[in-house]
Amino acid sequence: MRNFLIWAVVAVALIILPNLVSFSQQEVLVFLTINILVVASYRLLTLTGEWSLGHVVIMGVGAYASALVTKELGLWVPLGILVGGASAAFIAFLLSYPLFRMKGFYFLIGSFAAGEIIRLLWKRFRDPFGGAKGIKGIDPMPDFSIGIYQFDFFEPVSYFYFSAVVVALCLWILWRIEKSPVGLTFHAVHWQDKLAQASGVNLRSYRTLAFVIASGFAGIAGALLAHYIGTINPNSFDVEVMVFVLTWAIVGGTGTFYGPILGCIVLTILNEIVLRELGLEQTRPLIYGLILILSILFMPNGLESIVQKFTRRKEAK
Amino acid sequence: MFELLAQTGLNAAYAASYISLVAVGLVLIFGVMGVINFAHGELFMAGSYVVVALYADRMVPFFVAVVAGLIFVGILGLIMERALFRPLRDNPLGGLVASIGFLLILQALAVLGFGVRMEYVPPLTQDVIVFADKISIPVARLYVIIAAVVMLSALWYFLKRTRFGWALRASAQDPEAAALQGISVTQTAMIAMFIGAGFAGLAGALTAPLVSVNPHMGHTIIVTAFIVIIVGGVGSLEGAVVASVVYAFVHTFVTTFYDGVLADITGLSLMLIVLIVKPTGLFGSADRA
Numbered sequence A: 001m002r003n004f005l006i007w008a009v010v011a012v013a014l015i016i017l018p019n020l021v022s023f024s025q026q027e028v029l030v031f032l033t034i035n036i037l038v039v040a041s042y043r044l045l046t047l048t049g050e051w052s053l054g055h056v057v058i059m060g061v062g063a064y065a066s067a068l069v070t071k072e073l074g075l076w077v078p079l080g081i082l083v084g085g086a087s088a089a090f091i092a093f094l095l096s097y098p099l100f101r102m103k104g105f106y107f108l109i110g111s112f113a114a115g116e117i118i119r120l121l122w123k124r125f126r127d128p129f130g131g132a133k134g135i136k137g138i139d140p141m142p143d144f145s146i147g148i149y150q151f152d153f154f155e156p157v158s159y160f161y162f163s164a165v166v167v168a169l170c171l172w173i174l175w176r177i178e179k180s181p182v183g184l185t186f187h188a189v190h191w192q193d194k195l196a197q198a199s200g201v202n203l204r205s206y207r208t209l210a211f212v213i214a215s216g217f218a219g220i221a222g223a224l225l226a227h228y229i230g231t232i233n234p235n236s237f238d239v240e241v242m243v244f245v246l247t248w249a250i251v252g253g254t255g256t257f258y259g260p261i262l263g264c265i266v267l268t269i270l271n272e273i274v275l276r277e278l279g280l281e282q283t284r285p286l287i288y289g290l291i292l293i294l295s296i297l298f299m300p301n302g303l304e305s306i307v308q309k310f311t312r313r314k315e316a317k
Numbered sequence B: 001m002f003e004l005l006a007q008t009g010l011n012a013a014y015a016a017s018y019i020s021l022v023a024v025g026l027v028l029i030f031g032v033m034g035v036i037n038f039a040h041g042e043l044f045m046a047g048s049y050v051v052v053a054l055y056a057d058r059m060v061p062f063f064v065a066v067v068a069g070l071i072f073v074g075i076l077g078l079i080m081e082r083a084l085f086r087p088l089r090d091n092p093l094g095g096l097v098a099s100i101g102f103l104l105i106l107q108a109l110a111v112l113g114f115g116v117r118m119e120y121v122p123p124l125t126q127d128v129i130v131f132a133d134k135i136s137i138p139v140a141r142l143y144v145i146i147a148a149v150v151m152l153s154a155l156w157y158f159l160k161r162t163r164f165g166w167a168l169r170a171s172a173q174d175p176e177a178a179a180l181q182g183i184s185v186t187q188t189a190m191i192a193m194f195i196g197a198g199f200a201g202l203a204g205a206l207t208a209p210l211v212s213v214n215p216h217m218g219h220t221i222i223v224t225a226f227i228v229i230i231v232g233g234v235g236s237l238e239g240a241v242v243a244s245v246v247y248a249f250v251h252t253f254v255t256t257f258y259d260g261v262l263a264d265i266t267g268l269s270l271m272l273i274v275l276i277v278k279p280t281g282l283f284g285s286a287d288r289a
Helices: A002-020 A023-047 A057-073 A075-097 A104-124 A158-180 A182-191 A193-198 A203-229 A238-254 A258-278 A281-298 A303-316 B002-033 B040-058 B062-085 B093-113 B139-161 B163-173 B177-180 B185-207 B218-232 B237-257 B260-277
Strands: B128-131 B133-139
Touching: A002 A023, A002 A158, A023 A057, A023 A158, A023 A203, A023 A238, A023 A258, A057 A075, A057 A104, A057 A203, A057 A238, A057 B040, A075 A104, A075 A203, A075 B260, A104 A238, A104 B218, A104 B260, A158 A182, A158 A203, A182 A193, A182 A203, A203 B185, A238 A258, A238 A281, A238 A303, A238 B093, A238 B163, A258 A281, A258 A303, A258 B163, A281 B062, A281 B093, B002 B040, B002 B062, B002 B133, B002 B139, B002 B163, B002 B185, B002 B218, B002 B237, B040 B062, B040 B093, B040 B185, B040 B218, B062 B185, B093 B218, B128 B139, B133 B139, B139 B163, B139 B185, B139 B237, B163 B185, B177 B185, B218 B237, B218 B260, B237 B260
Parallel strands: none
Antiparallel strands: B128 B133
8 A cells, every 4th residue: 555655656746747847858858768768678688697788779679660660651659669669679589699609798799799780781771771861750659638638749748648658567567577487587597597507497598588578678668769759860879879878777786676767867867957057068978987987986886775775774773 | 903902902901000009909908907998999089189189280290299199098098007997807897887988088078178070180291102003002001001010019029028028928818826926917907008008099199190080980990999809819919910900801892892881791790700600719719708
């Protein structure tokens, strides 16, 4: 009952929040929900101990797929988003054959290479990917009404509600997966791989499963992004974006489910409120770089370690 | 047809020279410290900007500017070693992440100091040497080739014939045993970092008049360097040089006969194939990484 109340308060707060902020901050909220899904899905992959540098490109696969099926085939947009997720998962499944012959550092570099190849293919083939200019005029979400609220997707507020619901649903699924026996096996694959193998766990198929699921959700995030901004190109998914995702995850800490999400929210607030208000947009990479270095040096477990310190202290009292 | 092939071969030799300088530095750092330096492309960029600041803007003689580039970037390497890699010695992923942070900082500093525009670096010389009427090589490119050969030979001599070089190789092979022999791991790490970073700076400085200098140029360089060290075998200096030559020839030929994007795809595919078939690379041993 208490939990239900907390979630109800959170839901009400999320419904009110976008009405209190400016237009550009409403847009930031939309991006924030999408980015949360990206880092949360990234964490599922890191559960098995593998760090990929191709996650953002996989997200791009979802964006391109959804943009193409809705634009060229006229598919209904919500279905297109699902197709985006499925395509990203499928591409990840194909990539898992070469990539999971590698581990650790080699996997990192291999995933980077695979991602760059995909990105260069988008650049090279103007038909159907639109070359370096990408795809423009992607169909927006069709407006609809649920009785009490009229969704008008020209308004960022409406898209925020829509993406918040989709993302919340995805996060719930990711959470259920992590707490299921499959999720526990992911942990085992990372921390006790020899023991897990000796107990009959097929390490490779579990790594693949984590990679495919994480990629599917990244694809959904990419599709949400594509239908919101309406235009995507190969540079929307380059390694710079990947570095941001990595920063969110590391600053937040990947030890817990909420760690990366916390990192994403805190850094977005820092970025949008502090940097933009102070007019320090250009120094954003500088500050991100410093934060990344300082957090790996002094807070290797991320922001979540601070949260845990506080909650533990409370329990001790 | 023969002229075209010979010409492309010469262009490839030029590319191989500066790529091998960068890749050898990356391998040296990895060998001794066990971290992959993601900021290596930005060290190259820093070397280029030293030449922009001294030679293009302040009329300092080119070769003085190049030496300054080597030393400046070498010192950047020492800073990285002291501030990032030494505290994170037991955390290889941490070193990699910290180097990504350093990359962002260097890039932002270049943007703040020089702006995002491309820098114009006046060519050192317009002279061109022509063989057999058709095949030409600009003298500026020849300098790069000569400098690479000289510096790589000097490095080879240093590593194989001097006490410092032995110490360096010993701590690359087995840090604990080397420490027991009285070799200072910290000192060898500093030497490796200075040389590794300095070589990247040297390559950047030498090629500054020949490429478009901008704050984001490091990206192409680091991708190329990764391909080369994977194909050559992570941790193998000879492998890095051989793979640089192989990669430069493949890339230059595909660019000449097809197009640049396809050449990039070919290079990356080459790396993926090596990773799949023989992850230790052409010359690598299975020990490290």
